[in-house]
Amino acid sequence: MSDLPPDFSHSPIRRFVRYGYRLPMLIWHLFVHLPVVLFLISPIGASMRTASGERLDHRAIRWWQGNLMRVFGFRPRRIGEPRGGTTFFVANHCSWLDITLLHSQRAVSFVAKAEIARWPVVGWLASRAGTIYHQRGSNSSFARVAELMVVRLQEGADVGVFPEGGTGAVDHVRTFHARIFQTCYDADVPAQPVALRYARGAEPAREVAFRDNESFFANFWRLLGNPGCEAEVHFLPIIAPNPEGRRKMSDQARRQIIAALAFATPDAAGEAASDELDPLLEK
Template sequence: MSRFLRYCYRAPLLLLHIVIGLPLILVLMGAWAARFHIGGERLDHWVAGAWSRILLRIFGLRTRRFGTPLPGAVLFVANHISWIDIIVLHSQCWMGFVAKAEIERWPLVGGVVTRAGTIYHHRGSNDSLHGVMHQMLQRLQAGLPVAVFPEGRTHSGEAVGVFHARIFQPAVLAGVPAQPVALRFGRRGEAQTVMAFGARESFVGNLLRVLGEPAREVEVHFLEPVPPSEDGRRKMADLCRRRIVEAMTAA
């Protein structure tokens, strides 16, 4: 199927998802929704997952999970390719993300990820970083999961960047494990560079480009957890990165 034909049927579906689905989802993710449950899961958390799965299908993306996400307080640690990473992870289970503050203003995803409990960081601000670390610690101590991208930014997909160890400190202080999560787009990760959010791309530009891409699979590998280390955050960061790299390069 040509890119033009993919646009012809995906664009109207995306428009419906925005015009009708988005306002409905935001209402269902209001503060009141925390009091209700579906299948043992909070209504607002369930809604975030359902909205994410629908959005992925509109973009022609099908998720395939390997392993099991830990329940309760855990620091999920993933490689970072694109804004879609957040949607992919939300489709698997609820987790509160740490993300750059600009995302709050992005169309389509900003409102949903904000309602889903995202902790926003203003880059270059030490005050903001201290606040983020404090919020992460509070959530982990309250038994809630937090997700981070330790590379600090999206990469081209050709390699996994260096993991910043500081972001692991709340897990060390809270005494909770970090679970590495490897995200592979396409068969054996062959679409990593295609799906990557380029440094010179705008959010809308990347969204439109990816909307026309062929349907493909997204592998989500929940890997062996890393316990809080007595040797500190650097050891946790290095071990998480090593496990993700191994999963990314596996046949």
């Protein structure tokens, strides 16, 4: 398509064509594949293992989420390897698809805003996958979430968080909230930074992020008709709890993610990690 105008893939005709074949794919994925996955993520699936030793319910979640990404035209690709043992994953955040993308590579109990639980299909499946919900604006909710994260990790489950505290731009990594890294000290587990990169070649796919005042449903529909792009999951070097404190650990994780994204810019407000009370109160 190099001989076509740069904006041809975004034309109304091409968008109409993409809806024409992606909508049937989405319907099939929801009404045929999803019931199978729901059976496999029952306690029966949790007690079974694949040939590689992975829990069957985790494998089912990864398969379903990976195919959901493909329905939207994304091409998931993993760079690096997730840590083998119990891990605290920290990632940049620009879209509701971030959880889906990371789940396509590793089944993780995410911390997410409580509103996600009410989203059709995505929220329900997130709940079945063990998502920990946080009520925005509530310090008591954060205290409960922090305690639950430690419990999950001590039980051997992976936990994933977005230390920016909310969604931002595809090519911009905001300040990380350092307090959330206290979980690594309390549970005695390392953190693994994860860079989630949406791109077309060397250029960021900026349209993946929410527009101003855009609802989940509007974003969902817009992305379903957008041209496809790469969706990369970069598993970066492990960071052990730093004796110098959680601010140092947070800053190290953020710098790794910025470097992996290549086109990302740091927060204009400064490089230092924030230690505000609630890292999950933003949108």
